[in-house]
Amino acid sequence: MDQNDIKVLPMKDLTVDNITENVIRINSQNDDPRLTYVLERLVSHLHDFARETRLSTKEWKAAIDFLTAVGQICSDVRQEFILLSDILGLSLLVDSIDHPKPPQSTEGSVLGPFHSHEAQETPHGDMVSHDVNGEPCLILGSIRDSEGQPIGDVKIDMWETDSSGHYDVQYEDRQGPDGRCVMRSDASGNFWFKAIKPVSYPIPNDGPVGKLLSKLHRHPYRPAHMHFMFEKPGYDHLITALYLRGDPYETSDAVFGVKSSLLVDFQPADDSIAKRCDVKTGSLVLKHDFVLVSEEEANSLREEKSQKALADLGRMVKMVDGLPVPDVD
Numbered sequence: 001m002d003q004n005d006i007k008v009l010p011m012k013d014l015t016v017d018n019i020t021e022n023v024i025r026i027n028s029q030n031d032d033p034r035l036t037y038v039l040e041r042l043v044s045h046l047h048d049f050a051r052e053t054r055l056s057t058k059e060w061k062a063a064i065d066f067l068t069a070v071g072q073i074c075s076d077v078r079q080e081f082i083l084l085s086d087i088l089g090l091s092l093l094v095d096s097i098d099h100p101k102p103p104q105s106t107e108g109s110v111l112g113p114f115h116s117h118e119a120q121e122t123p124h125g126d127m128v129s130h131d132v133n134g135e136p137c138l139i140l141g142s143i144r145d146s147e148g149q150p151i152g153d154v155k156i157d158m159w160e161t162d163s164s165g166h167y168d169v170q171y172e173d174r175q176g177p178d179g180r181c182v183m184r185s186d187a188s189g190n191f192w193f194k195a196i197k198p199v200s201y202p203i204p205n206d207g208p209v210g211k212l213l214s215k216l217h218r219h220p221y222r223p224a225h226m227h228f229m230f231e232k233p234g235y236d237h238l239i240t241a242l243y244l245r246g247d248p249y250e251t252s253d254a255v256f257g258v259k260s261s262l263l264v265d266f267q268p269a270d271d272s273i274a275k276r277c278d279v280k281t282g283s284l285v286l287k288h289d290f291v292l293v294s295e296e297e298a299n300s301l302r303e304e305k306s307q308k309a310l311a312d313l314g315r316m317v318k319m320v321d322g323l324p325v326p327d328v329d
């Protein structure tokens with residue numbers, strides 16, 4: 001759209017009661033219906049929030065200062081905004097909306113702030129942690145579709161902390177990636193690697209998000225877990241994690257990521273596994289079958305749930321590329 005074609009509305013003397021509709025109107029003069037819809041809802045909720053809380057200027061300034069501090073502590077290896085989204089439950093909510101799961105498929109969990117793109121492609125069977133203090137374990141995974149058919153050549157990304165509860169990117173003197181790997185499932189949908197038994201750990205709490213948690217009398221701990229991400233064209237991108245059953249923080253995860261279907265138990269390695277995978281008999285083994293959803297099934301489920309949710313809210317919308325936009329045609 002030519003800038004000269006945009007009609008500037010005469011807006012002045014706006015009030016508590018009419019500012020929202022005017023801001024929404026001027027934001028709507030663009031070529032992107034999705035942007036229009038997202039901003040319309042954002043402004044509407046944000047203004048209602050201010051009206052409902054009777055937000056004071058002092059509190060508005062405190063919020064600006066807080067968000068500024070969140071941005072200032074971010075770096076290439078520290079993502080305080082993701083942490084903020086996590087502790088507010090937004091990360092899990094967005095994952096649940098954008099990646100709906102039919103029954104029997106592997107549920108998603110939070111990405112968290114510690115995924116990196118540094119992990120090396122690792123052959124099956126390799127040890128991905130260099131932490132000599134960690135308790136070694138063996139992970140035997142399989143990937144299937146909802147019909148139970150194996151899916152080969154899936155890109156698997158895994159990351160975990162060391163035995164002290166820190167990810168590699170949290171060390172300033174790190175030499176390279178550690179406790180993370182990328183591998184591909186074989187033709188039978190299987191993959192396996194050696195790692196260390198996950199431990200529970202506090203999310204970084206020396207920044208503004210940590211201060212907020214402390215003010216809320218919330219602990220910063222996450223139960224022991226191992227993160228996974230699965231990608232293959234034709235399948236819905238899966239970000240998930242496996243959580244050790246019985247962890248003291250199983251029911252109070254600071255970022256709300258735990259789901260019953262993602263709780264796992266280690267078993268002792270039998271002679272056959274020990275011999276095949278070159279581990280000691282009786283050492284820790286974790287077997288898990290992951291079930292991916294086809295992109296087609298995920299898209300259709302997402303659209304079905306979106307339409308129902310928006311109808312329940314009484315919104316006049318249509319779906320474009322699977323996402324709601326204003327129905328104004």
Ligand SMILES: [Fe+2]
Nearest residue numbers: 112114225227
């Ligand atoms: Fe984590």
